[in-house]
Amino acid sequence: GDSVTQMEGPVTLSEEAFLTINCTYTATGYPSLFWYVQYPGEGLQLLLKATKADDKGSNKGFEATYRKETTSFHLEKGSVQVSDSAVYFCALRVTQGGSEKLVFGKGTKLTVNP
Amino acid sequence: EAGVVQSPRYKIIEKKQPVAFWCNPISGHNTLYWYLQNLGQGPELLIRYENEEAVDDSQLPKDRFSAERLKGVDSTLKIQPAELGDSAVYLCASSLVSVGPDTQYFGPGTRLTVL
Numbered sequence: 001g002d003s004v005t006q007m008e009g010p011v012t013l014s015e016e017a018f019l020t021i022n023c024t025y026t027a028t029g030y031p032s033l034f035w036y037v038q039y040p041g042e043g044l045q046l047l048l049k050a051t052k053a054d055d056k057g058s059n060k061g062f063e064a065t066y067r068k069e070t071t072s073f074h075l076e077k078g079s080v081q082v083s084d085s086a087v088y089f090c091a092l093r094v095t096q097g098g099s100e101k102l103v104f105g106k107g108t109k110l111t112v113n114p
Numbered sequence: 115e116a117g118v119v120q121s122p123r124y125k126i127i128e129k130k131q132p133v134a135f136w137c138n139p140i141s142g143h144n145t146l147y148w149y150l151q152n153l154g155q156g157p158e159l160l161i162r163y164e165n166e167e168a169v170d171d172s173q174l175p176k177d178r179f180s181a182e183r184l185k186g187v188d189s190t191l192k193i194q195p196a197e198l199g200d201s202a203v204y205l206c207a208s209s210l211v212s213v214g215p216d217t218q219y220f221g222p223g224t225r226l227t228v229l
Contacts, residue, residue, distance in 0.1 A: 004156075043118065043205065043220030044157070089156050101170065102218070104156025 002027045002094045006105035009087075013080055013112050021075040021108045023064075023090035031092040033057075033066055033073040034102070038087045047075075047088070080112045116140070118221035120206050126227045132194035135224045139187070139208030146183060147218060148174075148191050149205040157205055163189065164211055193226075201228045 007022040025033065035047040035057070048057030053068035062077045073090060090105040119138040127133050139146050144165050149157035160179070162170040165186035174181065178197070183189040193200055203225050207218040 041222065043207075043222045045220070046217065091156070101159050101162065102157075104158070106155050 002031070002092060002103050004090050004092055004103055004105035006088075006090045007108050008106070009108040009110065011108060011110045013110070015082055015112055015114050016079045017112075019075070019077040019080045019084075019110070021088055021090075021110070023073045023075065023105060025071050025073065025090075025092050027071075027092055027094060029095075030068070031094055033064070034091045034093070035062070035064055035073070035075050036089040036091060036104070038089065038107070040086070044089065080110070082112045082114055085110055085112045118206055118208055118219055120204075120221040120224050122224060123222065124225050124227075126229065127196055128229050129198055130195040132192065133196050133226060134190055134192045135204050135206075135226075137189045137191070137206030137221060139189070139206070140219055142210070143208035143219070144186070144211040145209045146189050147205075147207040147209075148181060148189070149207065151203040151205055151223065153202070160191070196226075196228045198228050201226055 003026045005024050032051045034049045036044040037047045038044045048059040050057040050066035053066055056065045064073050064075045087107045087109045089107045091102045093102055121136050146163040148160040150160050151157045159173055161168055161174045161181050163183045166183050179193055181191045203223040205223045206221045209218045
């Protein structure tokens with residue numbers, strides 16, 4: 001079935017380091033792809049999205065490009081900050097039984113040290 | 115604008131006891147979701163409401179779980195009786211029905227511990 005596999009954490013980086021969190025997916029058809037972020041003690045927030053192949057989603061310095069040929073949607077940021085410490089979830093939107101829903105990966109915990 | 119509100123934030127109960135979680139969605143959001151998030155996992159959909167109608171409850175374990183959304187606003191998720199394996203975070207989310215599930219707004223969740 002439809003699924004998302006993302007890089008296992010935790011990931012620990014120093015401030016201003018480059019970040020990549022890998023995400024690959026399995027889906028029938030052409031799903032929309034998302035990255036959600038969960039800061040400590042808060043609910044999940046949509047970080048960015050891409051709805052078709054070669055689209056690039058971006059927000060708060062984060063980017064991810066929808067790669068159909070490699071079924072990937074890797075999250076990147078050129079220079080992380082301590083405030084980026086959170087859990088990041090890759091997700092896809094699928095239609096099952098006439099109903100749409102989100103399928104999430106397991107999450108990757110990022111810790112950025114000063 | 116207030117976000118999705120959930121209560122309680124934490125709940126500790128003994129197995130076989132009942133428990134209920136409450137969710138107040140963002141004002142005007144017709145669609146409401148309940149998710150289960152086990153430790154180290156991503157959220158998994160339990161049930162989705164469009165107004166007061168449960169349009170997708172295929173993943174809800176109906177032998178012990180129940181949910182309601184009276185008047186199409188607040189919602190309650192209940193477990194009776196709770197089992198050890200129910201220990202998890204229960205997330206509520208809401209969205210405008212016309213926009214689709216990618217613009218879901220999540221609450222902070224209720225962390226349930228069953229002893």
